[in-house]
Amino acid sequence: MISLEGLTKRYGEKVAVNDLTFEVRPGIVTGFLGPNGAGKSTTMRMILGLDHPTSGDVRVEGRHYAQLRDPLKSIGALLDATANHGGRSAYHHLLCLAQSNGLPERRVHEVLDIVGLTTVAKKKAKGFSMGMGQRLGIAAALLGDPRILMFDEPVNGLDPEGIHWIRTLMQRLAAEGRTVFVSSHLMSEMALTAEHLIVIGQGRLLADMSMADFIRQNSRSYVRVRTPDRERFLDVLRSAGITAMETGDVLELDGVAAEQVGELAARHALVLHELSPQQASLEEAFMRLTAESVEYHAHSGPAADEQASWGAGWKKG
């Protein structure tokens, strides 16, 4: 359990984190989302006691990070995969971490096995690819078998097999009753991993709710229907007061649950070839929510006039 209360961080004039209050609960994977510069990293650093809040409070299992007796056993974190001494081998990197928290050497071998780095354990971390560095960081996070795990962009640099592996790993850790808090920019990946979401923008809390609620609240959901008895079905819908949008041979029904449509069809003995509740993607929902709090806006595609102006200028210059 991680709890934040009125957490605020100012750097001079700039407010990086503004009065954040939320809890990260055990047993589920909680996603931490926000555009670049929203204050995600600052928040994570304050949870780990690396930055000091300007005001407010953050506690890990009821204590401040600095008061934790064996921090590695309480909370394991992957913040930056390159934050290790490049000249040290993976094994020694983990060993010195383990020793600092009184963990047995055996555990180092265990976590190396879990992340699949056993064969390169004696190699210097300098020669590691980004994906291997990421695995090493995850090994360090798992070292103390902690009750809380925090990952910042864990899939960076991993290949598809590694991405799949870390996703199932996080879900398993959560299923074991641990608190798993993970930040990521990959919405499609988050949609597959997280159950609960905390979304911040410009340092403020924008949403703290389950994935399903988040998508429902921030986008359009509808029911897709395909039927051979199209005309009759439309009549039935009309008399039930349901509006249908026709796109091709598909009907899109707004503001109605699939269950209701199913019952309605059964009552009128209508054959359905498809009856599927449709939801927007997490990405769409996220975009809608955070539209105003993005730092660098890129232009959407090379505009035709831009190309033309280049052509014109080309001849001049």
Add this chain to the structure above:
Amino acid sequence: MTTQPIPSQAPRTPSYVSPIPISRTHLGHALASEWTKIRSVRSTLWTLGVFLALVVLLGCMMAGLIGADTYLNTPYTMPAFFGLLLGQMCLVSLGVLVVSSEYGTGMIRTTFTASPQRHRVLAAKILVFFAVAFVTAAVAIAAVGLYAQITVGARTNANWLPTVFTGALYVSLMGVLALAVGSMMRHSAGAITTMLGVLLVPAILPAFLLFNDGLADVAQVMSDYNAINALSLIFEGDRSTGTGGAQIAFLATLTVLACAGAFGVQANRDV
């Protein structure tokens, strides 16, 4: 879930053609690009700044210390010799960095992707660097010469203008040699160390080699053609021992060979 894939039997989409005519590239493009590169990093500013400071300040200081009589048979630019001894290390460093920094940062891949004509890129690097080094060195030497002429004011039999040219040529060639070595070795530290060896070993080693009769010839060549001796010949203006022409020719030959090596090595190397 996925976007509509284009069936493989579908008529081929017309290929995009840029509305802007595509011209052939030439060395001029590469020269402009290298000129932008060399003036947009601070290492250039630093190395050339230290070079100027060393040559001009040390030169002006020495100009005051040397007795006015010395200039009777010595060009006014002679005090620049002391600064150049140290200052040539700056040009050597810059020469190495011009190319090795691209390898170190990975910029070389961007460069070679933008211009797969690798020989053209290296040629442009050499030309731009040589021009920058030569002009800087010439300005520094001339500044020392002018200062000495104004402050000492004594008459001299030695014409100092040619030494501006030969002195600048010598240290610039040394820089180009460094560039070629950097291009072959790709690592800044390794290339600079190698060049330090090229500068110092031939000046020091003969003292040891002279103990062996068999190596005496080698020692003689080394002591004649080492960088310190070459620069001192160029600025001494002592006709009896030559004006460094042979030394410049020697260095030029060495530089050309190193450049040929650099062109050869990079032509098909994986970067």
Add this chain to the structure above:
Amino acid sequence: MIEAVGLTKRYGDKTAVDDLSFQVRPGMVTGFLGPNGSGKSTTMRMVLGLDTPTAGHVTVNGYPYRRLPNAPRHVGALLDAKAVHGGRDAYRHLLSIAQLSGIPAHRVDDVLQLVGLSEVAGRRTKGFSLGMGQRLGIAAALLGDPQVLLFDEPVNGLDPEGILWVRNLMKSLAAEGRTVFVSSHLMSEMALTADHLVVIARGRLLADMSVREFIAANSAGFARVRVPDTDEGQREKLTAALTAAGAQVLPEQDGAVRVTGLPLPRISDVAHEAGVRLWELSPHHASLEEAYMRLTQGMVDYRSTADPQIGMRPEPAPGREDGWDDEPGWSPPQQPVHASDRPTLTEDAR
């Protein structure tokens, strides 16, 4: 158009790329997939003339890259966002590339604006975040308004807004008739971006086909069916009826069932005949990730596992399930198609 013929690269004993032949066609986004160490980067570097093939050749618009008269006007590439001199500012970094191919300086301003870096154009790139570096690399690739574009992991370090932007950019570039070749490890992202796939593993070609064909060939879709939870026994009744009709029925966690082997209208009919009302009947395609994982099984160099005996067992035979699929109630389709016996491959690895 990129065309590789028998492309091979050996480093000493190790063969990084092994007799690779494929074409990347204009007008669509072609994804380039493969596990770490499969030779993707080496292939891309050979396309760009940075590495010299040991055997075979690769051409861009009919030319070997290094013979292109003005390469940046034909090909733009983002290989590594870090491949810049950190001490140079963004504007002059791009300017030096533009000058190499005679592109006017104001085009630099244009691409900086296009990628959203105008405000930081004068800043040295050393201070750039990974995402900003990525945008700078994309700007460099677009400088010459090229027909062919190569991107290696373009969304690395970008935030959700940037990811969406890059995806739309690649699609719009392809729609203009350009050849867009993108490598990525993010299957869910690729599924949204690519039209066509080239998949390699251990340097060999595994697949060269459209995304849809790829998913169909390497995994099966299914129908999700839900019946009213108010009536007891409805689910069992439907399961029995569907099984009798030849379908495979697997329970899902939330009470729905997963049906494979019957088309949706047939499921509807069977339910109707059995007197079962439906609350949901939705088609699901297998994900690109599932299809990819199935194809590349046993081709991965570093496999992570909780199994302490890793490396001591023989490599899993193709087709064998290897524990990656631990979703409850879900078992793989009956006959996964594999590289060795897949007829749809255009080019087979030898």
